[in-house]
Amino acid sequence: MSGFDLIKRLFRHKSVAFSLIVILVVVAAALMASWIAPYDPNKQFYDGLTMEGAPLPPNSRFLLGTDLLGRDLLSRLIYGAQTSLIIGIAANGIAILIGTLVGVTAGFVRGWVGNLLMRLTDLMMAFPALLLAIALAAILEPSLWIVALVIAMVNWVQVARVIYSETIAIASREFIAVERTLGASTLRILFSHLLPHLLPTIMVWATLGISTTVLLEATLSFLGVGVQPPTPSWGNIIFESQTYFTSAFWLVLFPGVLIVLLSLSFNLVGDALRDELDPSLKGRD
Amino acid sequence: MTVPASANVRQTLLSVENLSIEFGQGPSRKRVVDDLSFHIQPGETLCIAGESGSGKSLSALAIMGLLPKMARLPSGAILYDNQDLLSQSEREMQAIRGQRIGMIFQEPMTSLNPIMRIGDQMMETLKRHRIATGEAAWQRIRAMLDAVKIPKVSERLRQYPHELSGGLRQRVMIAMAMLCSPRILIADEPTTALDVTIQAQILELIRELQQEYDTGVLMITHDMGVVAEMADDVVVMNRGLVEETAPIRTLFSSPAADYTRKLLAAVPRLGTAPPLEERPEKPAVLEVEALNVRYPMRKKSLFEPATEVHAVNDVNFELYEGETLGLVGESGCGKSTTGRALMSMLNFEGSIKVRGRDIRGLKGSALKAVRQDIQMVFQDPFAALNPRKTIAELVGEPLLIHGRGSAEERTAQVAELLGKVGLPEADVMTRYPHQFSGGQRQRICIARSLALNPQIIVADEPVSALDVSVQSQVLDLMEDLQRQYNLSYLFISHDMAVVERLCHRVAVMFGGRIVEIGTRDQVLHNPQHPYTKRLLSAVPIPALDSKRDFRSLLADSQAPDPIRPKGQAIAPSQYDEVARGHWVAIEA
């Protein structure tokens, strides 16, 4: 089926259509931030704070209110989408990629390489993830891409573990053995037969991972080893102002809703995509 | 409709009246059972026969109230003990299920909870229906397991399903269904997945239990041999419709419906195969010498010696060009392992020569080259097909792998192959495996194995899962192809009648060894080895008055324990040539 067909099919479900729109809007906002954002995200407005220094709630000038430095929250959220998408998609994506690679290699190719990889995974898994991320980020000079890399380096482990056991289960299915008797190479079996079956699992981790990576970035920022200020990200907007959740709810609420909405949307689309791409589910309940 | 004359004497236990079952709504509505009626009396057996997809299982499930949620019942009534089961609430049905009506399912391997002990699974039924508790309940369970002739009952109670063989599991299922002495036992293809000796044992058990408890049995099967063996009355179904309802005698002596006649004609009968034509000496395409396969087992403790499963022991045979060699034997005797060794799917000792080339230790492109000469059709066609690929991709894959032809050429070739196996429709190519019936899937597998024009095809029970009519289609196809391409088959099966029909020579395996090998007539019509004899006596005959006495088979014949210490050498097999080319193992 063509890509266009697929999208048309996905749009048939109302919730999926909504999710796709959310994702598109966020991506568009990130890409065109400089055109859409009402203000410079780093501009600290003199009248963006009360005389006592409190941030302003949503009003007609600052639609979503201002932050603790008197900056326009809406603009920061729009620019923050860039960071958060990079983290949520790139970092998470790399993590899934590495995890899948390692899990599949260890589970399918086995041998000493597989063994080594699995031992490494066990070792990495024994680290408390947060601690590892902090240490890594503190050693490498934090920049957006370094942070993304650090998050990927921490997050691939669980994926590898899950994919590993899944791979073993699928590799023991008969049709894989059959492929061998047909003379298929290992690579062919991997890409053409094994990976498609891993897709649902990968999808679940990828979508659930979006929000957790976005939050992990925020935690790192909070610990001073994340994306450096004043670069906004949804996570660090929340974390910067988390103690203000009673006095300035908007600083926590809006980015929070965005994170949940985005990862939920990815999840719904992921589920739908999986159903569409998995022919063995067709006509079943 | 008419009530069969023999049935009106006793009171009717269960009657199904004008039952219809539908799936789907609106235009996609599909009626899968249409106007089905029958009656069962105590102590009687009613068989529903018919091919796959004719609605047999759904009818049984309807009686149990276990139809899938999507199914609807637009008409009909099911009367048990003068109550209409269809109008009972779920709660009331729960009280009937298991206690009044017991059911045995088709799949012994998957029908028991894998993580619950056998004893507990049985106990649960007794507790639910408040039949017995405590020691009395255990007593009853043991007695029932004894009744189904399960050896070492006390041990079994503590075992889990996977620790039992398929035959034993099916016996547990029967014991469980009979535990509350139900008035009616529904057995949905209780023996389809089992080999003949075990099938015979199970059939015998059902008969004995029925006599003891005066149970009415509703038996579903597509095996006319089983029908002949068991039935008092028969309902023949086809595509949801009842073709014929008749007492067994009437059915076999004067079938009324065309369909029934066709069905009966399609059934292979042991001993009815035409004599083989003389074949000239042909060169051997496959030579197997001193084949041994061991599966390693992990050590239990540091101090115990390592063990391994001796799955195949010193097997020797040759396969000649254009010939079919049957490999028969009970489950676990090493048939599939032999086949897999031939395909280099596992490590083996000894030598396997494919057209003179020893394949042992081959790797990479050398192995890939051999693959073009030898291909395999697997036992379970569904498992062997990647569910996410279209048929075109699946059948075309060998061509793609071996780089044969351009994309268009391949498509054309796939179409041709599908035509050959009788799936000519255009839309077949774009469909997925789950959209085909079992027989069609098997044909797809055959098409795939033919793609590379191999010399040899190893066929592992290719027709066991199929209906008789489909089965004969596939067998015809195999014969055609053999003639056309001078193919050689290694045909693994447990169905003697099929083997008789197709094979030129037959090898009988037992405990990893070949115990008897010779031409078809030598082995099947003049068996010499006791095991071969036992095997043949277990085959049900689809004809009247051919009921066999399976009782002698109930005592389990014990195959030698295949688990031995690692590296233990086994004595080579000794054979006696009783006739030219007819070798029989000498038992130590």
Place this chain on the structure above:
Amino acid sequence: MAVYILRRLAYAVLILLGVSFITYLLLYLIPADPARQLAGRSATPETVANIRAQLGLDLPFYQQYFRYLWDLLQGDLGRSYIQRTEVSALIGSRLVASSELLVWGIGFELLIGISLGVLAALKRNTAVDRALMTLSFVGVSSPHFIASMLFLYLFAVNLDWFPLGGYGTVHHILLPALTLGLLGSGWYSRMVRSSMIEVLQQDFIRTARSKGLTRARVIFRHVLPNAIIPVIPMVAIDIGIFIGGLVVVESVFGWPGLGQLAWQAIQRVDIPVIVGVTMISAVFIVFANLLADLLVPLVDPRINLDKT
């Protein structure tokens, strides 16, 4: 079995060794000088050098590490740079509290996750199902600090059902544990849901129903135990992540656990404490894995340790 456990234990020790090495290396590479922190702002360079020498910070890396390892073998985790106390005493004083919260938290996580998963699977494709799955997303996507604070305000301040933080009684542990449970349960509920749906379609469920068992019994005795199996290894995977959340929740609820200790140690580059806490959590994780691997065959008799 015994061989297997022994092998796994040896393996666990190796893993812990690896963890200690990497942690030590990472901390060695962090550009911060603990000696200067200790010495304070008025210290002369000599004082700093002196402290550095005493802590062995002037030694090459491998010597520092082997010194640490040697002490570790003797059960000595070193002394905190900041608190000047035995790390073992610091950890010991907090280990119990953390373990309690860990056990309760994971317990709630499982309880909530499994119940919601079961409910969603049974109500599959209904509004209930969708609501539950969305909820699980909200949980997984919530920052721990804010969620903890909200719960604290709602249940402790406004409703006054629980004490405002603190440690001691069951009453104290409920709210933090529930918070952790709710936040982490999303992973489990999704997993249980899909594995329930799979099990519900298995043949043996039909068998169980054909025996006349009640719906409840079918679900709780047949479906659930089978659906739970893939969740067990997940718990072990989860513990590493869970410990991250513990840090925050402990600080909000004033729970005297290792999380707080770790947090402070990280802030102040208190290397012995960081290594100590890392080692302890590694022990937790490694043993949770071991336990899971041992537990699965108990629940699932098909898996034979001697064959894996």
Place this chain on the structure above:
Amino acid sequence: EPNKGGDIIVTYQNDVATLDPAIGYDWQNWSMIKSLFDGLMDYDPGTTDLRTDLAESYLLSEDGKTYTFKLRKGVTFHNGREMTAEDVKYSLERTANPDTKSPGAGFFSPIVGYDAVAAGETTELAGVTVIDDYTVAIELTAPNATFLHVMGLNFASVVPKEAVEEYGEDFGKHPVGTGAYELADWTLGQKLTFEKNDDYFRDGVPYVDTITFEIGQEPLVALQRLERDEVDIAGDGIPPAKFLQFKNDPRFQDLMVTGNQLHTGYLTLNVTMPPLDDLKVRQAINMAINKDRIVRIINGRATPANQPLPPAMPGYDEDYEGFSFDPEAARSLLAEAGYPDGFETELFVMNTDPQPRIAQAMQQDLANIGITANIRSLAQANVIAAGGVKDQAPMIWSGGMAWIADFPDPSNFWGPILGCDGAVPGGWNWAWYCNEELDALGAKADAMADPDRQEERAELWGSVFTQAMDDAPWVPIFNEQRVTVHSKRMGGDDALYVDPVHVPVNYDYIWVK
């Protein structure tokens, strides 16, 4: 008028590190140690006025080099033994001894013989002489006006040798002193209990029977508990998020105490790193920063500063005007210096709120005159490490690590952070500013030990700091105020709750209504 008795609860978020007076150097354990231990000198409660403590009186020799302290008689340690001159000598030597790893050892360098002890050649301070059980003489290498302040530091607290030896490295967990309270219980990571010392040598104090320090309390939660009267003092003060709410709520008006502390928040400009080595650039930066707005960002909890010394410090120059906020002038200065388009540089800052926010405010001000300052927000230890390397950190915002004076004397604001001594690798002079002339002036001032010349001395010090500002190594930003909240039932002078020396609270003199 103060009530006696009562038990109070104080909360803190962080663990109490150690109660060993030779080692403890946190703002949190600082006054706890002061309540457990005494030194020869102390300050009047709530003020910066020196008074004698364990010493009954002291005598300064003519040459201004030898102090002879007469000790109080009958003062006993918590273990019951009487404190004598030997203990004073032992305690000083213990702190100076490198084995003790005291961060305060350097304070005792004026004492004769310190160098030998620091070098590990001997364990005895030659300059400390026990004359009799109740008299001890301390000889300095040179007259030193700050010495009495040094004797008021925690590091000079008197400890009993036998207890130190008994507990060894764990003395900090089993403190034994002469103070108003003794440690009754310490559950690691949870709480400490101080019990009133009935044998305390000062009559009438302390008032409170027991103080329980509950550890590990999130400040927001601690405040919530305080509102419910479950807590008496929220040790971490009011977190920024709650500050306005509290300030504007009449219920808390009486409970909030605001006080000045000896604190200055400043931005260091590394004078060795181009382009900051250009005075004009540094002056431009000084003029670029809008201190009022920064104060507003922290909700007015500080006053803008124009010189290094805080207003409460002797020597503070009230007439000094410093640099005024003038971006226009700043821009032209930059242009003069050859940077009409500004330049790019880095601003280091510690990573806990509100420091990164303050840094961002400065970042915007700098951007306003064309300077691009990339923020490096790091853990405290990393910032300190960066500051100690000569050409690593062009600018550091001192917040969170900032200078709160060890003792109320201007000299304490010079040496380590602006003097040449601090401008060494690993030092705290992050501006790497070294003006030998000013150092000499400072030394001259410090030699004025004569009590009569203190006025003159303060003035001299003040001029040192204003002259330093001519070189603009810093941008003094603000002097932070301290805010403490206590429960309704707490009594005592407000100053006690923001005691400038007994940081954060003077536990000895507060009482329960």
